[in-house]
Amino acid sequence: MHDAKAVLYLHALTGMHPGTGTALGTVDLPVSREKHSRWPNIPGSSLKGVLRDAYRQQVNEGDLKKADEHKQVVTIFGPPSGDSNLHSGALSVTDARLLAFPVRSLKGVFAWVTCPGSLQRYKRDLELCGISTEWDIPHVDEGKALTSQGSPLVVAGRHVVLEEFEYERTGGQETIAKWIAAHAIHDEATADRFKTHMVVLNDDAFDHYARYGTEVVARIGLDYERKTVATVPSSTRSSCRRRCCSTPS
Numbered sequence: 001m002h003d004a005k006a007v008l009y010l011h012a013l014t015g016m017h018p019g020t021g022t023a024l025g026t027v028d029l030p031v032s033r034e035k036h037s038r039w040p041n042i043p044g045s046s047l048k049g050v051l052r053d054a055y056r057q058q059v060n061e062g063d064l065k066k067a068d069e070h071k072q073v074v075t076i077f078g079p080p081s082g083d084s085n086l087h088s089g090a091l092s093v094t095d096a097r098l099l100a101f102p103v104r105s106l107k108g109v110f111a112w113v114t115c116p117g118s119l120q121r122y123k124r125d126l127e128l129c130g131i132s133t134e135w136d137i138p139h140v141d142e143g144k145a146l147t148s149q150g151s152p153l154v155v156a157g158r159h160v161v162l163e164e165f166e167y168e169r170t171g172g173q174e175t176i177a178k179w180i181a182a183h184a185i186h187d188e189a190t191a192d193r194f195k196t197h198m199v200v201l202n203d204d205a206f207d208h209y210a211r212y213g214t215e216v217v218a219r220i221g222l223d224y225e226r227k228t229v230a231t232v233p234s235s236t237r238s239s240c241r242r243r244c245c246s247t248p249s
Contacts, residue, residue, distance in 0.1 A: 005128065005129040005130065006129060007125060007126060007129050007131065008047075008093075008096070009184040009185075010042070010096055011184075011185065011190070015215060017029065017031065017217075018031060018032040018040065018041070018042040018043070018046065019031065019032060020032045020033075031214050034095075034097070037207070037210075038207075038210070038211050039097070039098045039118075039207070039210040039211070040098055040210065040214060041095045041096060041097055041098065042095060042096035043095055044092075044093040044094045044095045044096075045093075047093045047095075047096060048077065048089075048091065048093040051077070051091070051093070052073065052076075052077040055072075055073060055076065055077070056068055056070065056073050059072060059073060068080050074089075075089070075090055076089055076090050076091050077089040077091060097118075097121065097122075097125075098118060098210060099114060099118055099119075099122055099180075099184075100112035100113065100114045100118075100180075100194075100198060101113050101114070101206070101209055101210055101213065103162045103163060103199075103209050103213060104162065104163055105153050105160070105161065105162055105197075106155055106161035106162075107152060107153055107154070107155050107161070108151070108152040108153040108196075108197060110197070111147075111153050111160070111162060111197050111198070111199045112194060112197055112198045112199070113162065113198075113199050113200075113201055113205075113206055113209055114198065114199070114200055114201075114206065115140070115200060115201055115202060115203045115205070115206035115207075116137050116138060116139065116140060116200070116202070116203060117203040117206070118206065119137055119138075119176065119200070120137050123137065131183075133179060134175065134179060135175045135176045135179055138171075138173065138176070138200055140170075140200055140201060140202040141170070141202065142202055142204065142205070143167055143168060144167060144168055144169075144170045144201075144202070145160045145167035145168065145169050145170070145199050145200065145201055146169070146170065146171045146172060146173040146199065146200040147160060147169055147172065147173060147196075147197075147198065147199045147200070148172050148173065148174050148177060148195060148196050148198070149172050149174070150196075151169075151196045151197065152196060152197070153196075153197060153199065154169055160199060162199070162201075162209070163209070163213070165205070167199075167201065167205070173198060173199075173200050174195070176198070176200070177194060177195045177196075177198040178195055180194065180198070181194045181195050
């Protein structure tokens with residue numbers, strides 16, 4: 001049996017919401033997050049479902065159900081949901097983990113922010129797939145930032161301002177940014193921008209943006225029976241408010 005490994009890259013060009021279903025309280029559609037880090041992720045099961053749907057459309061003969069039972073589809077992705085207990089598919093997909101997070105910048109519009117912790121596991125995944133890298137994991141002190149020389153993000157020659165926080169530029173990351181741009185980004189214009197707009201912060205600073213920097217879109221909940229705005233009991237509302245404040249999405 002052929003054992004192949006590959007790294008799949010996802011670049012969100014528009015707002016994306018990998019949700020976890022519903023929840024009580026102000027944020028009723030929370031973003032999917034890793035349990036240990038609370039960083040956003042996309043479950044591997046969701047990715048596998050999208051890949052299965054795309055592949056079965058390629059083998060579609062006018063009937064999606066028939067395509068879902070196609071030999072290659074079943075072999076790669078497993079039997080349809082009704083027969084999923086028979087055997088698993090040959091393809092295994094892990095969760096999509098955060099590598100670089102877009103953050104508003106005082107100059108240069110926005111930056112792609114990453115950190116040593118995120119780069120470390122990225123490098124580990126590459127090595128598991130037999131891909132060697134030409135860069136080492138950098139060390140970044142609190143309040144410091146690494147970005148390319150001459151980056152349009154730099155203010156007054158030595159500072160980077162992301163959201164309401166200011167960081168002192170203490171070095172470059174050209175080797176890392178160029179490697180990622182060459183291997184993960186196929187659009188030439190985006191790759192060039194990534195080289196100058198990638199910023200490496202320390203893990204705690206990155207953690208703040210990954211936890212609290214995701215967009216929250218307010219929606220009005222409806223009572224489907226009465227067709228009116230849904231209300232939450234006061235006892236539930238107070239407990240939900242405390243819970244949402246401790247783990248906002």
